[in-house]
Amino acid sequence: MGPAIGDRELKRMDPEVAGALELELKREREFVNLIASENYASLAVLAAQGSILTNKYAEGYPGNRYYSGCEAVDIAERLAVSRAKELFGCEHANVQPHAGVQANMAAYVCSLKPGDTMMAMDLTCGGHLSHGAASSFSGKLYKAVHYGVDRETEMIDYDLVAEIARKEEPRLIVAGCSSYPRRLDFEAFRRIADDVGALLMVDMAHFGGLVVGGVHPDPVPYADYVTGTTHKTLRGPRGGLVLTRESNRERLDSVVFPGMQGGPLMHVVAAKAVCFKEALQPEFKLYQETIVTNAKALCEKMGSEGFRIVSGGTETHLFLIDLRQNGLSGKEAQDVLESVGINVNMNEIPYDETPPTVTCGIRIGTPAVTTRGMRPEHMDTLGGLISRALKEREKESVLADVREKVRGLLAGFPLYPELD
Numbered sequence: 001m002g003p004a005i006g007d008r009e010l011k012r013m014d015p016e017v018a019g020a021l022e023l024e025l026k027r028e029r030e031f032v033n034l035i036a037s038e039n040y041a042s043l044a045v046l047a048a049q050g051s052i053l054t055n056k057y058a059e060g061y062p063g064n065r066y067y068s069g070c071e072a073v074d075i076a077e078r079l080a081v082s083r084a085k086e087l088f089g090c091e092h093a094n095v096q097p098h099a100g101v102q103a104n105m106a107a108y109v110c111s112l113k114p115g116d117t118m119m120a121m122d123l124t125c126g127g128h129l130s131h132g133a134a135s136s137f138s139g140k141l142y143k144a145v146h147y148g149v150d151r152e153t154e155m156i157d158y159d160l161v162a163e164i165a166r167k168e169e170p171r172l173i174v175a176g177c178s179s180y181p182r183r184l185d186f187e188a189f190r191r192i193a194d195d196v197g198a199l200l201m202v203d204m205a206h207f208g209g210l211v212v213g214g215v216h217p218d219p220v221p222y223a224d225y226v227t228g229t230t231h232k233t234l235r236g237p238r239g240g241l242v243l244t245r246e247s248n249r250e251r252l253d254s255v256v257f258p259g260m261q262g263g264p265l266m267h268v269v270a271a272k273a274v275c276f277k278e279a280l281q282p283e284f285k286l287y288q289e290t291i292v293t294n295a296k297a298l299c300e301k302m303g304s305e306g307f308r309i310v311s312g313g314t315e316t317h318l319f320l321i322d323l324r325q326n327g328l329s330g331k332e333a334q335d336v337l338e339s340v341g342i343n344v345n346m347n348e349i350p351y352d353e354t355p356p357t358v359t360c361g362i363r364i365g366t367p368a369v370t371t372r373g374m375r376p377e378h379m380d381t382l383g384g385l386i387s388r389a390l391k392e393r394e395k396e397s398v399l400a401d402v403r404e405k406v407r408g409l410l411a412g413f414p415l416y417p418e419l420d
C-alpha cells in the first residue's frame with residue numbers, strides 16, 4: 001500500500017495513467033519549482049492519500065455518521081481535528097472542506113446571506129478569485145467590495161481599508177491573499193471590523209505553515225473564521241480546513257455538511273492528520289524559517305540584478321517581480337524560465353491592466369525548493385541563473401548553458417529517491 005507511483009498493479013492495469021504519473025515524477029525531479037503555492041508532500045502523506053480510505057462513505061462527523069462501518073475513518077478524522085486544534089491553538093477545526101475555495105465558501109455561508117456585502121483584497125493586488133471576483137460564486141452571491149494596496153508603497157494602507165469599511169459597511173471583512181509579499185496586521189483588521197460591526201475572516205491558505213512556524217502573525221486570536229489549505233506551506237495533501245471558536249462549531253459543521261458537501265474525502269482527511277503530525281514536529285519550525293530566509297535571499301539577489309521587486313521586498317514565502325522595464329510579459333518570462341528547467345507563474349502586479357493570461361509580472365515562492373533542501377547560498381546561484389535566462393533570452397547558447405547549470409544544481413537535491 002505504498003504511494004501509487006510505485007504500484008505495479010497500476011502499471012499492469014492502466015499503463016497510460018501509470019505513464020502520466022511517471023512523467024510527472026520525472027518533471028518534478030528535473031525542474032526547480034518556484035511556484036509559491038506548490039510543495040512536495042511526504043511519502044507518509046502520499047500513502048494516506050492514496051489509500052483504501054477512499055472507499056468509505058462517512059457523511060456526518062466522528063461518532064455521528066449516516067453510514068455504518070465508520071470506526072476506522074472516525075479515528076483518522078478525530079486525529080486530524082485534535083492535531084489541527086493543537087497546531088493552531090484554536091477551539092474548533094473542521095477538516096472536511098475539499099479545498100481552499102470550499103473552506104472560504106463555508107466561512108461565507110456562516111457569516112453572510114446572499115446579497116450581503118463582503119470586503120476583501122482586490123485580485124490584482126494579491127487577493128484570490130474566491131474573495132469576491134466577478135467570475136467566482138463569491139462575486140455573484142454577495143456584494144463584493146475591495147481594498148487594494150497603496151500605489152506608491154504597494155503595501156496595504158490600513159487607514160484606507162478602514163475608510164472603505166466605514167463607507168461600505170460590510171458584514172464580513174476578509175484578510176488574506178495569494179500574492180501579497182508582506183505580513184498581515186490582524187490586530188488592525190480586527191479593529192477595523194469591530195469599528196463597523198463586521199465579522200473577520202482570515203484566509204491563510206498561503207501562509208498557514210508560516211503561522212505554525214512562528215514567522216507570520218497568528219490570525220487565530222483575532223478572526224471569527226480562519227480558512228486555509230493543507231497543500232501549500234503546510235506541505236500536506238491537497239485540501240482545505242476552517243478554524244473557529246467553540247461557539248461557532250455547530251454552525252460551521254452544519255454548513256460544511258450537509259450544507260455544502262456530501263461525503264468527506266476520508267483518504268484526504270487521513271492525510272491531513274499525517275500532515276498536522278508532521279507540522280507539530282520541532283523541525284517544521286526550522287523549515288518555515290528557512291522558507292522565509294530563502295525567499296528574502298532570492299528576492300535580494302533579483303533586486304541586485306536590477307529587477308524591480310513589487311513593494312521592494314518580502315516578509316513571507318513569496319515575492320513578485322514587475323517585468324515592465326525588462327520588455328517582456330509575465331507569460332513570456334514564465335515560458336523562458338520553463339525552457340531552462342525553472343517553474344514560476346505569471347502573476348498580475350498591483351493595478352496590472354494586462355489580461356491574467358499575459359500579466360506584467362511573475363510570482364516566485366520558496367516552499368518547494370526549501371523542502372528539497374536548498375538554502376540561501378543556493379538562492380544566490382538560482383537568482384543568477386534566472387537573471388541570465390531572462391536578460392539573455394534571445395541567445396539559445398546562453399539558455400542551453402543555464403539549463404545545464406540548473407540540472408547541475410538539482411543533482412545535489414534528489415527528490416523522492418524511494419520511488420525508484
Ligand code: DSN
Nearest residue numbers: 036037100128178179
Ligand atoms: N492557485 C493558488 C495559487 O497559486 O495561489 C490559489 O488558489
